[in-house]
Amino acid sequence: MIIQTLREKQPLIHHITNYVSVNDCANATIAIGASAAMADFYEEQADFAKISSALVLNTGTINQLIANSMLKAIKEYAALNKSIVLDPVALGVSKARDQINYELLGLKGICIIKANASEMASVIGLDGKARGVDNTFIIHDEFLEKAREYAKKTKRILAVTGKVDYIISEDKIAKIYNGSSMAAKITGAGCMCGSLCGAFAGILEDKFEASLYALLSFGIASELAQENSNGSGSFRINLIDALSNLNDEKIKNKAQYEFI
Amino acid sequence: MIIQTLREKQPLIHHITNYVSVNDCANATIAIGASAAMADFYEEQADFAKISSALVLNTGTINQLIANSMLKAIKEYAALNKSIVLDPVALGVSKARDQINYELLGLKGICIIKANASEMASVIGLDGKARGVDNTFIIHDEFLEKAREYAKKTKRILAVTGKVDYIISEDKIAKIYNGSSMAAKITGAGCMCGSLCGAFAGILEDKFEASLYALLSFGIASELAQENSNGSGSFRINLIDALSNLNDEKIKNKAQYEFI
Amino acid sequence: MIIQTLREKQPLIHHITNYVSVNDCANATIAIGASAAMADFYEEQADFAKISSALVLNTGTINQLIANSMLKAIKEYAALNKSIVLDPVALGVSKARDQINYELLGLKGICIIKANASEMASVIGLDGKARGVDNTFIIHDEFLEKAREYAKKTKRILAVTGKVDYIISEDKIAKIYNGSSMAAKITGAGCMCGSLCGAFAGILEDKFEASLYALLSFGIASELAQENSNGSGSFRINLIDALSNLNDEKIKNKAQYEFI
Numbered sequence: 001m002i003i004q005t006l007r008e009k010q011p012l013i014h015h016i017t018n019y020v021s022v023n024d025c026a027n028a029t030i031a032i033g034a035s036a037a038m039a040d041f042y043e044e045q046a047d048f049a050k051i052s053s054a055l056v057l058n059t060g061t062i063n064q065l066i067a068n069s070m071l072k073a074i075k076e077y078a079a080l081n082k083s084i085v086l087d088p089v090a091l092g093v094s095k096a097r098d099q100i101n102y103e104l105l106g107l108k109g110i111c112i113i114k115a116n117a118s119e120m121a122s123v124i125g126l127d128g129k130a131r132g133v134d135n136t137f138i139i140h141d142e143f144l145e146k147a148r149e150y151a152k153k154t155k156r157i158l159a160v161t162g163k164v165d166y167i168i169s170e171d172k173i174a175k176i177y178n179g180s181s182m183a184a185k186i187t188g189a190g191c192m193c194g195s196l197c198g199a200f201a202g203i204l205e206d207k208f209e210a211s212l213y214a215l216l217s218f219g220i221a222s223e224l225a226q227e228n229s230n231g232s233g234s235f236r237i238n239l240i241d242a243l244s245n246l247n248d249e250k251i252k253n254k255a256q257y258e259f260i
Numbered sequence: 261m262i263i264q265t266l267r268e269k270q271p272l273i274h275h276i277t278n279y280v281s282v283n284d285c286a287n288a289t290i291a292i293g294a295s296a297a298m299a300d301f302y303e304e305q306a307d308f309a310k311i312s313s314a315l316v317l318n319t320g321t322i323n324q325l326i327a328n329s330m331l332k333a334i335k336e337y338a339a340l341n342k343s344i345v346l347d348p349v350a351l352g353v354s355k356a357r358d359q360i361n362y363e364l365l366g367l368k369g370i371c372i373i374k375a376n377a378s379e380m381a382s383v384i385g386l387d388g389k390a391r392g393v394d395n396t397f398i399i400h401d402e403f404l405e406k407a408r409e410y411a412k413k414t415k416r417i418l419a420v421t422g423k424v425d426y427i428i429s430e431d432k433i434a435k436i437y438n439g440s441s442m443a444a445k446i447t448g449a450g451c452m453c454g455s456l457c458g459a460f461a462g463i464l465e466d467k468f469e470a471s472l473y474a475l476l477s478f479g480i481a482s483e484l485a486q487e488n489s490n491g492s493g494s495f496r497i498n499l500i501d502a503l504s505n506l507n508d509e510k511i512k513n514k515a516q517y518e519f520i
Numbered sequence: 521m522i523i524q525t526l527r528e529k530q531p532l533i534h535h536i537t538n539y540v541s542v543n544d545c546a547n548a549t550i551a552i553g554a555s556a557a558m559a560d561f562y563e564e565q566a567d568f569a570k571i572s573s574a575l576v577l578n579t580g581t582i583n584q585l586i587a588n589s590m591l592k593a594i595k596e597y598a599a600l601n602k603s604i605v606l607d608p609v610a611l612g613v614s615k616a617r618d619q620i621n622y623e624l625l626g627l628k629g630i631c632i633i634k635a636n637a638s639e640m641a642s643v644i645g646l647d648g649k650a651r652g653v654d655n656t657f658i659i660h661d662e663f664l665e666k667a668r669e670y671a672k673k674t675k676r677i678l679a680v681t682g683k684v685d686y687i688i689s690e691d692k693i694a695k696i697y698n699g700s701s702m703a704a705k706i707t708g709a710g711c712m713c714g715s716l717c718g719a720f721a722g723i724l725e726d727k728f729e730a731s732l733y734a735l736l737s738f739g740i741a742s743e744l745a746q747e748n749s750n751g752s753g754s755f756r757i758n759l760i761d762a763l764s765n766l767n768d769e770k771i772k773n774k775a776q777y778e779f780i
Contacts, residue, residue, distance in 0.1 A: 020546055021543060022279060031491070040323070041356060043323075044354040047357075048353070061558060090557070094559075185550055185551070241491025244445065286540055287752065497753040
């Protein structure tokens with residue numbers, strides 16, 4: 001009854017995120033049943049850490065000022081032992097972006113990394129062949145092995161999005177088959193997945209489970225959204241509708257995943 | 261014939277607002293019949309004050325740089341005796357945010373404060389029990405008394421949003437019953453109310469009347485939007501549709517409010 | 521077969537743009553068949569120039585920091601001989617904005633200027649009578665003459681949007697009659713036209729042709745979007761749908777333009 005619980009507890013999910021998909025992230029967070037606060041001001045990070053259940057960091061439109069707020073926020077949330085999700089958008093694309101992301105990744109406290117396969121390859125030390133925000137990396141055995149090593153070393157959960165999604169921890173890997181190809185035709189799909197990871201991490205101790213529910217929710221909502229879509233504009237609206245109408249029964253009936 | 265007049269005069273409503281709901285605010289402003297300009301650059305404030313009919317300030321994603329532009333803008337608009345609406349988003353949530361908001365509130369020129377009950381409680385000196393951007397405050401008699409005192413002292417109109425909206429001046433209080441519970445399920449609903457306050461304040465001398473029309477318009481549009489909504493995504497789109505189709509007859513027929 | 525080619529090549533279109541319509545610009549770019557990256561961090565401009573096919577600059581919410589990134593980006597893209605589109609939003613409205621825009625315009629490398637008639641008048645040395653972001657200028661013979669002179673002197677293409685669109689080069693002028701009056705009722709319509717100019721410029725050597733396809737695509741998509749719209753909210757969604765469903769046959773059948 002995870003969705004029902006989420007809607008009853010309505011955890012506050014604090015984001016420091018990009019200005020491209022920030023509205024979609026806030027609406028997706030609310031639609032799934034949590035509350036959303038978007039606040040990147042350095043001076044506010046300590047106060048937001050006190051009242052929020054989880055922090056979602058997204059480097060889509062990163063710059064040094066925002067990076068400073070993220071570094072401060074990580075320290076504040078880590079000190080309170082609260083969940084931190086990082087979405088290292090477009091990691092591998094520029095030196096400046098890489099430098100900031102690796103500095104964030106070097107800090108303690110991040111419990112879930114949500115990334116597409118290209119970005120995650122760069123996280124775990126492979127060449128992600130990144131081009132902008134697009135996912136061009138094909139997951140292979142070496143990737144999974146390296147990912148599991150990284151998860152073991154860092155105690156982090158890796159939530160990898162793509163045609164098939166992977167949730168990777170040090171001791172298990174889930175493959176998720178839900179989803180729609182239309183999600184790749186809108187901006188912010190991956191960002192919303194990060195928001196959902198934050199929402200579930202805000203109420204679940206087990207961050208593997210939180211990541212699994214997040215990507216299942218997004219995948220199932222995408223399938224439902226596609227049914228009545230006339231193009232990528234209406235798909236994006238239907239996706240928020242589907243998230244707002246999602247419930248535990250739909251997840252139980254439609255979830256398609258396996259452990260490998 | 262206020263809506264018709266608004267569409268004929270098409271006042272330019274200048275916003276310094278947050279990057280989460282800025283697109284919705286611009287579209288709501290245009291939908292009701294005004295023009296929207298979003299410009300937070302310090303160096304431009306004097307020039308925008310000359311050509312705009314009203315200024316809307318919203319502290320959703322405030323930082324010191326934006327705050328400086330707001331302080332400058334207030335002085336420019338006040339010097340020209342033009343309307344200023346303040347939406348002190350998430351007031352009460354952090355020290356840094358409170359400091360900026362109380363500095364803005366301390367300046368002359370703001371004629372309408374648009375806030376949810378939690379935020380307004382902090383404005384008038386009560387404990388708003390704020391948690392992020394959520395409204396958790398229940399309006400009681402002490403609140404109304406203090407609000408009226410504040411309105412009397414500052415000559416400001418207080419537009420308080422919630423399940424029931426209140427418009428409070430030094431000598432009268434209106435209660436508005438229009439609205440939809442779905443407005444609480446999208447980000448930016450309150451922000452759009454602030455934009456509408458700006459739009460009506462841009463053409464009406466009486467700022468109580470302007471606030472009343474703004475919240476009636478939003479409430480009635482919300483009711484109309486809810487009718488054909490399949491979730492929070494389509495509600496948000498229908499809301500802009502409903503604002504763009506609103507007219508004086510609909511307001512006359514559907515408005516539900518009383519003076520108390 | 522230009523749309524088909526665009527979707528096969530999927531050029532990466534890098535934007536430094538405003539935070540009001542940035543989401544719509546990204547979604548319009550993807551819908552027409554290109555990829556979108558929004559990145560304004562100064563330190564990233566050289567790296568993004570290497571991987572992108574075109575740069576779109578939009579001064580809607582300009583400030584000095586963003587302007588510095590734009591100046592840097594122009595130099596990087598110009599050095600690599602890649603296409604640069606400038607949308608000088610609200611040129612003529614403030615001194616600070618004018619100063620930044622004229623500095624951008626003074627650099628080599630910009631190949632397409634996308635602007636409404638008010639803004640373009642200011643570009644070519646006429647009084648644009650600008651008021652915020654609204655288009656209030658009526659195109660006349662002197663405008664066309666001056667525009668052609670400017671195009672000849674600078675080797676730039678001028679893409680002028682309005683009820684009727686004009687594409688102006690040193691040796692030809694196209695008038696485009698496609699479009700919907702509803703495009704003026706949403707924020708960001710002009711910005712999306714700039715994004716489409718970038719998308720087509722990313723694959724076409726001839727920047728006149730690129731501008732022509734961009735404004736035809738937007739105009740035709742607007743007409744299709746209007747058919748099923750219930751207001752400005754659904755128009756904006758239908759517009760992205762229509763762009764995502766656009767193909768070469770629709771353009772061939774519906775394009776209405778002439779050379780004058």
